[in-house]
Amino acid sequence: MKIVRIVLQLLVLYGFLLIGEAIQTLLNLPMPGSIIGFLLLFSALLLKIYPLEWIDAGATFLLSFLSLYFIPATVGVVDYGPLFSGKGVLLLPIVIISTLITMAAAGFASQSIANRSAAQKEES
Amino acid sequence: MAFTPAAIVFSVLTVATYVIANFVYLRFRKTPLNPVITATVALVAILILFDVPYETYMEGGDWVAAFLGPAVVALAVPLYKHRELLQKNLVPIAAGIVAGVIAGLVSGTLFTRWLGFTEELILTVLPKSLTTPVAMQVATTIGGIPSLAAVFVMVAGFTGILLGPYLLQLLNIDSPIGRGIGLGASAHGLGTAKAFEYGPEDASMSSVAMTLAAVLGALLSPLAAWLLL
Structure with missing residues (x-):
């Protein structure tokens, strides 16, 4: 009964979310409860407290439609038309340039450090 | 999240638009046809055409968006x-x-x-x-x-x-x-x-x-x- 397993595992994911949100409220943390839930699930998997087989099917199913869940939010742009007809249109080049800076920094840092440690291994 | 007629209409409409947008993307495989973009444009057009406020749309949209949190955990x-x-x-x-x-x-x-x-x-x-x-x-x-x-x-x-x-x-x-x-x-x-x-x-x-x-x-x-x- 694959469908039952998926539904049960979705409930487990929802449980991790609720725990994450409870921790966020309780400790008044400035980060989303879902990220706390993510960290809890990842730790539970790493520490072998929770086996992969008990979450794999549900998580894979949920993530295969990931882009569906944020469409209602992107539709919200309908309320921000005037913003982009004025000065707000400058936000677009800002996002584009900042994205390229991010990519350059991340790609350059990871590649140069990977190359350096590979070179060190060859020397020793 | 209320269980209103608008909730049913707009959650079904969102899912249906997404399914169609995905189908179009898989058929042509062109980057600008990314389903998030095409589905968003289609839904925005529908809201403007039928004069539906975003708030009303979100009665259904909230049901779809409710999966975001668990999806983040699933990552x-x-x-x-x-x-x-x-x-x-x-x-x-x-x-x-x-x-x-x-x-x-x-x-x-x-x-x-x-x-x-x-x-x-x-x-x-x-x-x-x-x-x-x-x-x-x-x-x-x-x-x-x-x-x-x-x-x-x-x-x-x-x-x-x-x-x-x-x-x-x-x-x-x-x-x-x-x-x-x-x-x-x-x-x-x-x-x-x-x-x-x-x-x-x-x-x-x-x-x-x-x-x-x-x-x-x-x-x-x-x-x-x-x-x-």
């Missing part, structure tokens, strides 16, 4: 499956993520500040390189506008797909780790789709980078907002 599973790749390249991956996330947060905040945008808009631009579900929740947490944040996330993603390959070539970033981490940390899921075209190792790197950048970005965004505003 732990693909990251766990890539744990060996992560362990083997821990230092270069960590260095790339930290450098990318900080560069993104600082440049985004400074540029918007220099041009004199309101604090609300600065906080909306801040999480643009994080995967959409995380970016929206971060925007909500720090006081930005989640739906607008989602739009900037899309702009960042398309920047990665369309301009990323030229930038990587220009900077001689030509290894799977450099390309994958660069694309994933800056352009999240869309960048990861692009990384697939370079090869499976690029794609795994990018997927790991997307998730780690989202987590680190969620942790650092409130700090960046506090430090830079």
Whole structure:
């Protein structure tokens, strides 16, 4: 009964979310409860407290439609038309340039450090 | 979340539009036909045409958006499956993520500040390189506008797909780790789709980078907002 397993595992994911949100409220943390839930699930998997087989099917199913869940939010742009007809249109080049800076920094840092440690291994 | 007629109509409409948009994308496989873009344009057109306020639409939209939180939690599973790749390249991956996330947060905040945008808009631009579900929740947490944040996330993603390959070539970033981490940390899921075209190792790197950048970005965004505003 694959469908039952998926539904049960979705409930487990929802449980991790609720725990994450409870921790966020309780400790008044400035980060989303879902990220706390993510960290809890990842730790539970790493520490072998929770086996992969008990979450794999549900998580894979949920993530295969990931882009569906944020469409209602992107539709919200309908309320921000005037913003982009004025000065707000400058936000677009800002996002584009900042994205390229991010990519350059991340790609350059990871590649140069990977190359350096590979070179060190060859020397020793 | 209320169980109203509008809730039923608009949640079904959202899912149906998404299914059609996905079908069109799979049929033609052209980047500008990305289902998020086409479904959004179609739904916006319907709302304008029938004069439906966004608030009414969201009675149904909320039901669909309710899956965002559990989906963020579920990202732990693909990251766990890539744990060996992560362990083997821990230092270069960590260095790339930290450098990318900080560069993104600082440049985004400074540029918007220099041009004199309101604090609300600065906080909306801040999480643009994080995967959409995380970016929206971060925007909500720090006081930005989640739906607008989602739009900037899309702009960042398309920047990665369309301009990323030229930038990587220009900077001689030509290894799977450099390309994958660069694309994933800056352009999240869309960048990861692009990384697939370079090869499976690029794609795994990018997927790991997307998730780690989202987590680190969620942790650092409130700090960046506090430090830079």
